[in-house]
Amino acid sequence: MLLAIDCGNTNTLFAIHDGEDWQAQWRSGTDSTRTADEHAVWLSQLMDLHGFAFKDIDACVISTVVPQALFNLRNLSRRYFDAEPIIVGENGVNLDMEVRLARASEAGADRLVNALGARGVYDGPLIIIDSGTATTFDVISADGAFEGGIIAPGINLSMQALHAAAAKLPRVAIARPQKVIGNDTVSAMQSGVFWGYIDLIDGLVARIKEEHGQPMTVIATGGVVSLFDGASQTIDHYDPDLTIRGLLQVWKLNGGQA
Template sequence: MMLLAIEQGNTNTLFAVHDGAEWIAQWRAATEASRTADEYAVWLNQLLAMKGLRFEQLTGCIISSVVPQSIFNLRNLARRYLNLEPLVIGENVDLGIDVRIAKPSEAGADRLVNAIGAKLVYPGDLIVIDSGTATTFDIVAEDGAFEGGLIAPGINLSLQALHEAAAKLPRIAIQRPDKVIGKGTVEAMQSGVFWGYVSLIEGLVGRIKTEWGGPMTVIGTGGVASLFEGATDSIDHFDSDLTIRGLLEIWRRNAHLTD
């Protein structure tokens, strides 16, 4: 087996290759809804070649996307260049997870994939924090069920909003300030956003645990999760492979659909 897993968020798209034993390659591209299958193919072909791989070696493809207008082009990438019919999360694919919310169809594909990836490794009741365009806090019960959660604006959205809404505030990069009290505008913005998000995480994790009424393990994942490593004790584990682990498990459950 040689699986191409594509996980597309609002900001970045991850392409990863699994050889049946381990992940042997991972690449990220900026998410652009208008990018065509041919454009993806040129980019991906060059990256595969750098790893000594070719399109013809890929025997499976699974796609998870929160950008509906991009799915058409990603599907065509698999059909035209890999000669494969991809599995697309949300299209008659058995996720093998009980979704215990009022309208199960509203649960985002990325959140469910994360829940599956988390339960493969971590026991007990879980909180999965995914820091991307949005910051999501998802609850996964001990039996693996998705119990709902919270959605907050992502840290990059906060920076963008500060810059666009306040004429005198510059566009800045995210980084961890040495001190909470900023001595200049840039330092004050960095501190407000960074430590504000640390406080958001700590506060919401505390409230979730109180409402849940029992011990929970907290896992951080997503594009900017590593920023918070060492800055808070509220996150027990940082796991960058959560999503692709979930995609691999879903592929194994549904590979027969592509035969």
């Protein structure tokens, strides 16, 4: 079985694929100081609840945007699964994708993995929106190349910034308000962040399409993307499995047998 690990700035996703389908997925808060042994204790308990054991895992693929976490995740694979992990972005790892950036090395592993997860499922050209700590808008050409995109602050980051920078503004949960005009501080903050964020998405998608000059399919993924369902006018598909599907593709491209 394959263990796919996607380590983001806020959360780390662990998912098991049995060669035919995804069997289980778990998330933990990202902590770059968490050792391989600490990962193993947490993961072994969750795997046991689903009827899996470490001996069932014989392959591992890792994507991370937190370089400090990679050492421990690599050791987790080597020590507990006896598997040399495939690391997205390392020399020799085939992604079968042209990166049309001024400096191709600057393309984040998560963004490339999302592009792989979208190719072959959706007709291009594509805009992929990944909403996490940051929100990225990535453009994939009709021939499957990564052309670049936009990086904006994530919705949670925007809400935290309001609370941290303004002494009298409280910490509030992100929610879709019933009205645009808030009648108290909390509803006003929620409206400003939520609808401001929706307009950011729809506005940037419109600008990308205008600049690209042809129809594009828009796919959204990420931890808070379900909040936008029915609110955004430009998102065509919500795909929570985009990243792990991309990791599976990386594994296949580098000798893995599904």
